[in-house]
Amino acid sequence: MTDGSAPGGVEDPALAVKDVDIDLDLDRAPDDRPASSSGPVPWLVATGVTVLAAALGLTLALRSGSAPACAAGRTLAAAPPTGTATHSGKATFYDSKGAGGNCSNPAVPANRLYVALGPTEYAAGAACGGFLDVTGPKGTVRVLIMDQCPECEPGHLDLSREAFARIADPVQGLVQVTYRAVVNPPLPGPLTFRIKEGASQFWFAVRIGNHGNPLRAVEVRQGTSGPWRATARQDYNYWLLASGAGPGPYSLRVSDVYGHRVTVSGIRMTPGQVQTSVVRMYERGVVAATTRPPTTTRPPVARPNGTPTPARRADKVAVANAPATPAADGPSTRPAGATARWCG
Numbered sequence: 001m002t003d004g005s006a007p008g009g010v011e012d013p014a015l016a017v018k019d020v021d022i023d024l025d026l027d028r029a030p031d032d033r034p035a036s037s038s039g040p041v042p043w044l045v046a047t048g049v050t051v052l053a054a055a056l057g058l059t060l061a062l063r064s065g066s067a068p069a070c071a072a073g074r075t076l077a078a079a080p081p082t083g084t085a086t087h088s089g090k091a092t093f094y095d096s097k098g099a100g101g102n103c104s105n106p107a108v109p110a111n112r113l114y115v116a117l118g119p120t121e122y123a124a125g126a127a128c129g130g131f132l133d134v135t136g137p138k139g140t141v142r143v144l145i146m147d148q149c150p151e152c153e154p155g156h157l158d159l160s161r162e163a164f165a166r167i168a169d170p171v172q173g174l175v176q177v178t179y180r181a182v183v184n185p186p187l188p189g190p191l192t193f194r195i196k197e198g199a200s201q202f203w204f205a206v207r208i209g210n211h212g213n214p215l216r217a218v219e220v221r222q223g224t225s226g227p228w229r230a231t232a233r234q235d236y237n238y239w240l241l242a243s244g245a246g247p248g249p250y251s252l253r254v255s256d257v258y259g260h261r262v263t264v265s266g267i268r269m270t271p272g273q274v275q276t277s278v279v280r281m282y283e284r285g286v287v288a289a290t291t292r293p294p295t296t297t298r299p300p301v302a303r304p305n306g307t308p309t310p311a312r313r314a315d316k317v318a319v320a321n322a323p324a325t326p327a328a329d330g331p332s333t334r335p336a337g338a339t340a341r342w343c344g
Contacts, residue, residue, distance in 0.1 A: 078121075078124060078126070080122070080126045081180065082181050082183075085180060086178050088176070090176055091136060091158070091159050092158050093164035094159075096146075096147060096160070100146060101148070102122070102147050112163075113141060113166075114144045114160045115145055115157050115160070115163065117145060117147075119152075125234060125235040126233065128145060129237070131144055131182040131185045133180055133182055134178075136168045138166065139166060139167055141163050142185070145214075184213065188210055189280075190276060191209065191211060192210050192276050193275045194272070194275070195270060195273070201245070201248070204231070205234070206220070207238050211254065213257055215257070218253070218254055219253040222247075223251065248268050249266050250268075251263060251265040251267070
């Protein structure tokens, strides 16, 4: 028989499976009539409910699932510490082995007092070249921001071993600290400029040194006239104009987050060489001429107290040298020998 009916015209529920259409309407009460226990319909309905519940649970888990531990805090707006606000956090220490960190410094500072920040405060290189005053149980130390600590959440400072020893006993490994940005720190000298290896009149990238405060913008033009062209900050602290700026020499206009702006001329296309100008970003004690804060400057954000993690070895940080890998159609945008530490 092909119509699903039993002899005598009486329909057999067991043979009517092909006519069952499982339609779950969660907004309507279920039918009051009990289903036959002898047929497969209750089993199919139960299976459908189970599958639907599992799908809903998976969807909710994907939508509200927690981020990996090493990504904690990255949902906050990325911005370097600026202004005079004091932040609370924690500090550990590491050793860069003399390398200049993700900020592409030629080497560690002579006093070996430096710090690596988590991605939120490193802010894709926006913090590079700035300074922090960090206070711990033993005192205060001033450190140069020169590296990124990918596994560090906001408020977690990874200091050099020497800097950590100034504020706490290294045996402790992890301590609670407060810190704040240094506004207009004393400058070690005039601005320096380093054109990146592989640059040419068709591809321009420059690193600025000795600027003291975090930078907001770098503009370039061919010679001493013509329109200024904005460069794009890279996370390894070079300022890039992918279409090139011409053969040079160049004029560069440099602005920091507090409104200081200077112009330097005569920068030559000499990749890999540090060119020292006679222009300082600001004079000590001089306030920027503008009283209106730059539009890209974000107000300081109070950081919550860090939660100690004693299991972390203070000096155990995976350091990997990331050699430059030239792109097929142009020079690499990664610095040669840049150091980066990644989550395991």
